[in-house]
Amino acid sequence: MRKYGFGVDVGGTTCKIGLFETTGELLDKWEIPTDTSDSGSHILDDVAAALKKKMAEKSISAEDIQGIGIGVPGSVRGSGFVNVCVNLGWKNVPVEEELSAKMDGITVKVGNDANVAALGEMWQGGAKGYKDVVMVTLGTGVGGGIIIGGKILAGAHGAGGEIGHITMNPHETDVCGCGRKGCLEQYSSATGVVRLAKQVLAEKHEASVLDDRTEVTAKDVFDAYKDGDSTAAKIVGKFAALLGRGLSVVTCVVDPEIIVIGGGVSKAGQPLLDAVQKAYEKEAFSVCKEAKFALATLGNDAGIYGCVQLVLE
Numbered sequence: 456m457r458k459y460g461f462g463v464d465v466g467g468t469t470c471k472i473g474l475f476e477t478t479g480e481l482l483d484k485w486e487i488p489t490d491t492s493d494s495g496s497h498i499l500d501d502v503a504a505a506l507k508k509k510m511a512e513k514s515i516s517a518e519d520i521q522g523i524g525i526g527v528p529g530s531v532r533g534s535g536f537v538n539v540c541v542n543l544g545w546k547n548v549p550v551e552e553e554l555s556a557k558m559d560g561i562t563v564k565v566g567n568d569a570n571v572a573a574l575g576e577m578w579q580g581g582a583k584g585y586k587d588v589v590m591v592t593l594g595t596g597v598g599g600g601i602i603i604g605g606k607i608l609a610g611a612h613g614a615g616g617e618i619g620h621i622t623m624n625p626h627e628t629d630v631c632g633c634g635r636k637g638c639l640e641q642y643s644s645a646t647g648v649v650r651l652a653k654q655v656l657a658e659k660h661e662a663s664v665l666d667d668r669t670e671v672t673a674k675d676v677f678d679a680y681k682d683g684d685s686t687a688a689k690i691v692g693k694f695a696a697l698l699g700r701g702l703s704v705v706t707c708v709v710d711p712e713i714i715v716i717g718g719g720v721s722k723a724g725q726p727l728l729d730a731v732q733k734a735y736e737k738e739a740f741s742v743c744k745e746a747k748f749a750l751a752t753l754g755n756d757a758g759i760y761g762c763v764q765l766v767l768e
């Protein structure tokens with residue numbers, strides 16, 4: 456094993472880059488803007504320039520580098536091919552081949568951003584020490600990553616681990632971002648919590664601090680829940696029941712050792728984790744109830760960690 460690895464987490468506005476020792480220590484991290492002009496055709500040049508600059512600055516040669524892992528917000532198929540990244544303007548980009556050519560032949564591995572975040576949490580975060588992991592990221596939407604035997608389940612079409620689009624409610628009338636109706640993401644994301652809150656607050660309910668808010672946020676709901684607000688508890692109960700049920704569907708197939716919850720909504724911390732675990736255990740298949748629950752610990756750095764883990768496999 457060589458001494459260093461780079462992790463590059465490409466987002467729609469910035470690329471986060473990390474220089475790591477392959478033992479797991481993050482030595483340096485920084486960001487560069489993502490240039491999405493000309494169908495994103497400058498992105499890999501910009502990344503290569505940033506990596507070379509850092510190598511020169513730290514006197515690191517190509518021979519010292521185990522590889523470069525890169526996470527992208529889109530579907531990744533076998534052999535390092537990115538089919539579509541809407542946010543980057545990419546269509547059919549052979550990322551591994553192109554970036555490797557720009558980096559003097561250093562090995563490059565590409566993965567979907569939600570999947571590499573799960574891999575990062577497995578390597579150095581909330582799921583450290585485990586090899587069978589389900590990670591769910593609760594942000595604006597619901598992202599997912601499944602690790603089996605230490606490896607990402609990418610699937611035949613790059614859609615492995617799309618936990619957010621499991622159909623929870625076939626009677627839903629609102630449309631999900633994916634064009635279908637009743638997806639988990641419509642209830643268990645930050646926007647989903649707000650939707651559930653509006654529904655509960657529109658019904659008859661006990662006086663709540665949430666009544667005074669003009670625009671209720673997911674954070675307001677969880678803060679009120681922690682303060683013992685009974686209406687907030689009802690909203691969180693609905694949120695947790697749906698997420699717990701969704702996860703019980705996933706674990707029937709995957710049977711993981713641990714379920715890791717990350718993303719902005721997970722900042723609500725242990726009370727959220729406890730509510731979801733309780734709801735999950737009510738619905739889970741008998742032996743799958745033993746799955747552990749943990750909060751993600753790497754925050755926005757999970758992606759760069761996971762990218763490096765990609766090149767250590």
Ligand code: ZN
Pocket residue numbers: 619620631632633634635638640
């Ligand atoms: Zn959907």
